[in-house]
Amino acid sequence: MSIPVLPPIQLDGIDFRFNEMKASQYGGLTNFCGWKEILLRQSGGRRDVMLPPNTKSIVGTVAHNVLEQVLRGNICDAAGFDEAWAQQLASRLEKLQTDYPWLKVQTPLEDYEKKYRTKLMAERVWQRRSSRQGTTTVPEGEYKIPGLTGRIDLVIRRDQWTAIVDYKTGTITTGNGEIKPAFVIQLKLYALLYQKQTGQIVSKLNLLNLADERFEVPFTQEELEPLYEQVLAKSASLNEFIDAGDFSALANLEEETCRFCQLRPLCDHYWQSAIKNTSDFEGSFREVKEAFDKSLLLVFDVAGERRLLRGLQGWTMDDFAGKEGMSLRVLNAWPSDKPEMTHLYNATANTALFWSNA
Numbered sequence: 617m618s619i620p621v622l623p624p625i626q627l628d629g630i631d632f633r634f635n636e637m638k639a640s641q642y643g644g645l646t647n648f649c650g651w652k653e654i655l656l657r658q659s660g661g662r663r664d665v666m667l668p669p670n671t672k673s674i675v676g677t678v679a680h681n682v683l684e685q686v687l688r689g690n691i692c693d694a695a696g697f698d699e700a701w702a703q704q705l706a707s708r709l710e711k712l713q714t715d716y717p718w719l720k721v722q723t724p725l726e727d728y729e730k731k732y733r734t735k736l737m738a739e740r741v742w743q744r745r746s747s748r749q750g751t752t753t754v755p756e757g758e759y760k761i762p763g764l765t766g767r768i769d770l771v772i773r774r775d776q777w778t779a780i781v782d783y784k785t786g787t788i789t790t791g792n793g794e795i796k797p798a799f800v801i802q803l804k805l806y807a808l809l810y811q812k813q814t815g816q817i818v819s820k821l822n823l824l825n826l827a828d829e830r831f832e833v834p835f836t837q838e839e840l841e842p843l844y845e846q847v848l849a850k851s852a853s854l855n856e857f858i859d860a861g862d863f864s865a866l867a868n869l870e871e872e873t874c875r876f877c878q879l880r881p882l883c884d885h886y887w888q889s890a891i892k893n894t895s896d897f898e899g900s901f902r903e904v905k906e907a908f909d910k911s912l913l914l915v916f917d918v919a920g921e922r923r924l925l926r927g928l929q930g931w932t933m934d935d936f937a938g939k940e941g942m943s944l945r946v947l948n949a950w951p952s953d954k955p956e957m958t959h960l961y962n963a964t965a966n967t968a969l970f971w972s973n974a
């Protein structure tokens with residue numbers, strides 16, 4: 617295992633265009649970052665040059681996928697549920713470990729609680745299915761119209777009435793109790809996709825969490841078409857930036873957008889900005905020392921000042937041999953909270969390192 621070297625991002629002759637936005641992605645209308653899409657494609661989707669997903673989000677994906685199988689009728693009892701959950705979680709954690717050998721991958725604590733709640737939700741789905749009269753539940757799939765796609769979880773139809781349901785395994789509301797704006801846009805785009813593709817009018821949009829709490833997203837027919845036009849206009853303006861070679865205009869450099877971005881290691885815009893997380897820094901590597909417990913202490917120059925990173929695990933002295941003077945990007949290391957020790961950073965289990973070409 618060695619520390620990944622970040623590849624240069626080639627922008628000459630780029631042929632990528634934003635021709636198809638995802639409703640889930642576009643739900644984050646205000647914090648959508650076009651530059652992230654370019655980085656993803658131009659780095660060949662290499663996992664090792666991105667930050668690992670957090671295990672909490674992996675459990676969320678497993679919950680969503682298993683629930684989708686329940687809705688599709690592919691999982692009909694508790695034993696099938698347990699088997700699917702165990703299989704999916706194990707294969708995702710195994711992939712995580714393969715992609716990031718330095719990471720200490722463990723079964724996340726969230727697993728037990730989320731599995732329990734997802735299973736309760738699955739049981740409610742099985743019960744409702746056997747008791748419903750005159751209602752069709754359609755575990756839906758991919759919908760597509762020019763410039764927009766979306767994967768709808770569930771459509772419920774009764775007589776002339778149609779509802780779209782989207783399951784969320786995380787929190788649905790913001791701190792002040794309102795439905796997250798990104799989810800509101802996402803659901804309205806689902807209504808638009810469904811109506812345009814099937815010709816059937818959607819009456820209700822609902823979000824459902826694992827506690828079986830239902831959140832209705834109010835909407836009017838009149839607002840759907842203008843929203844679609846916004847999607848198309850956004851794609852067109854992003855494509856104009858690409859055509860003009862103005863790639864930096866694609867970056868949405870905002871603290872809220874960048875804070876958890878997995879592409880941070882590769883994003884020069886981020887490293888040159890003033891909005892970097894306090895846990896991330898870049899410095900010229902000077903030397904490495906090994907402590908009694910085999911953890912490492914790295915010494916850097918950052919803007920002419922000495923910086924130390926201590927308690928680093930997962931790498932050996934050999935990983936740094938002959939690298940003096942090279943630039944290293946350090947992510948997810950915590951600065952000391954003592955005012956006189958601002959040069960000292962503490963490594964965590966999630967601290968990631970990347971040699972940069974800067």
Ligand code: SF4
Pocket residue numbers: 649651652655867868869870873874877878879880883885886
């Ligand atoms: S760090 Fe910010 S600007 Fe860079 S790709 Fe991620 S979201 Fe976009």
